[in-house]
Amino acid sequence: MSFDLENLVSDLDIRGAVLYFKGNVDSEIINRALDLVEGKLLATREAPRIRKKVYNVLVESLQNLYHHADLVPRGYHASRPDRYGLVVMDKLGKGYRVTTCNFVSAVHVRELEEKLTRINRSSPEETKELYKEILNHQEITEKGLGGLGLLDIARKTGHRIDFRFRKYDNQNTAFRLTALVATE
Amino acid sequence: MEPIIIEGTPKTPSVKFDATEGTFEIKGRSIPENSVEFYKPLNEWLDNYMQVPLDKTVVNIRLEYFNTSSSKCILDVFKRLEAIHKSKHDVEINWFYEEDDEDMLEAGEDYDSIIKVPFKMIEIVE
Numbered sequence: 001m002s003f004d005l006e007n008l009v010s011d012l013d014i015r016g017a018v019l020y021f022k023g024n025v026d027s028e029i030i031n032r033a034l035d036l037v038e039g040k041l042l043a044t045r046e047a048p049r050i051r052k053k054v055y056n057v058l059v060e061s062l063q064n065l066y067h068h069a070d071l072v073p074r075g076y077h078a079s080r081p082d083r084y085g086l087v088v089m090d091k092l093g094k095g096y097r098v099t100t101c102n103f104v105s106a107v108h109v110r111e112l113e114e115k116l117t118r119i120n121r122s123s124p125e126e127t128k129e130l131y132k133e134i135l136n137h138q139e140i141t142e143k144g145l146g147g148l149g150l151l152d153i154a155r156k157t158g159h160r161i162d163f164r165f166r167k168y169d170n171q172n173t174a175f176r177l178t179a180l181v182a183t184e
Numbered sequence: 185m186e187p188i189i190i191e192g193t194p195k196t197p198s199v200k201f202d203a204t205e206g207t208f209e210i211k212g213r214s215i216p217e218n219s220v221e222f223y224k225p226l227n228e229w230l231d232n233y234m235q236v237p238l239d240k241t242v243v244n245i246r247l248e249y250f251n252t253s254s255s256k257c258i259l260d261v262f263k264r265l266e267a268i269h270k271s272k273h274d275v276e277i278n279w280f281y282e283e284d285d286e287d288m289l290e291a292g293e294d295y296d297s298i299i300k301v302p303f304k305m306i307e308i309v310e
Contacts, residue, residue: 027217030193030217031195034194034215035194037250048282048284048285049284049286050286052249052285052287052288053287054248055249056251056287059215059249059251060251060252063215063217063253065249066217067217128290128294131294132294132297132298135255135256135259135294135298136259136298139258140219140253140256141255142221148252148255148256149251149252151252152252155287155290156287177200
């Protein structure tokens with residue numbers, strides 16, 4: 001059986017998820033996903049503090065896919081090769097978990113891994129200072145500011161960001177990122 | 185100078201910049217994929233206002249959500265206000281945050297620590 005990004009989330013109950021999407025993450029898909037999740041959080045009367053954190057983490061996660069997902073490998077089935085990814089948001093007893101998967105060019109893997117490892121090793125105060133440093137001193141590009149979205153997710157969740165890579169071929173790696181917004 | 189008045193959308197904030205009153209407001213959600221495109225005309229307008237600012241400028245920021253791409257553009261707005269403040273004109277920045285929204289309060293504190301203009305943090309109690 002050929003590889004599918006869904007293989008990276010085989011441990012998740014995607015049928016019972018609050019949100020599940022796989023495909024090209026364009027602006028319209030982001031709008032629809034945010035509307036859907038916000039509606040569900042309002043319907044379940046989730047506390048405003050949690051609702052806002054979840055919404056913010058989802059915005060950054062979806063826009064990470066929009067801006068940073070590398071092209072899908074040649075031969076992989078996708079209607080378009082760009083902005084291709086998968087997102088699952090599920091509710092656990094301890095909070096809301098947002099998981100995204102996408103392809104990363106092999107040449108970008110080390111940099112991304114180092115960035116995430118640095119974030120996970122930082123204290124909340126160090127994460128805050130790094131965020132401010134990038135905000136104040138880096139120039140913005142059409143893709144945003146390097147790594148600010150990941151730092152924002154780390155600050156808003158207060159948890160380490162779980163991530164894993166799986167080699168697809170010599171040029172491409174599949175990548176999974178998971179953030180948890182705790183409700184306790 | 186003609187004022188800037190922009191209606192809000194689900195992804196972009198409402199904006200009211202009035203040079204005759206010296207009151208500026210950004211309100212709502214700022215989560216577009218391309219924030220630079222949205223904020224560029226605002227910062228260009230401020231570049232003109234900076235040439236002849238009023239003695240007092242009052243800025244109200246009432247954001248519900250903003251993404252990291254907007255955060256840099258908002259900082260660029262504040263840097264222009266900082267330049268007005270440095271030129272011996274009074275600038276007041278009011279940063280509104282909803283009750284219990286510790287993340288929005290913290291975001292205001294981040295800007296306050298970067299920009300040398302006094303921020304007033306105002307909690308909105310529902």
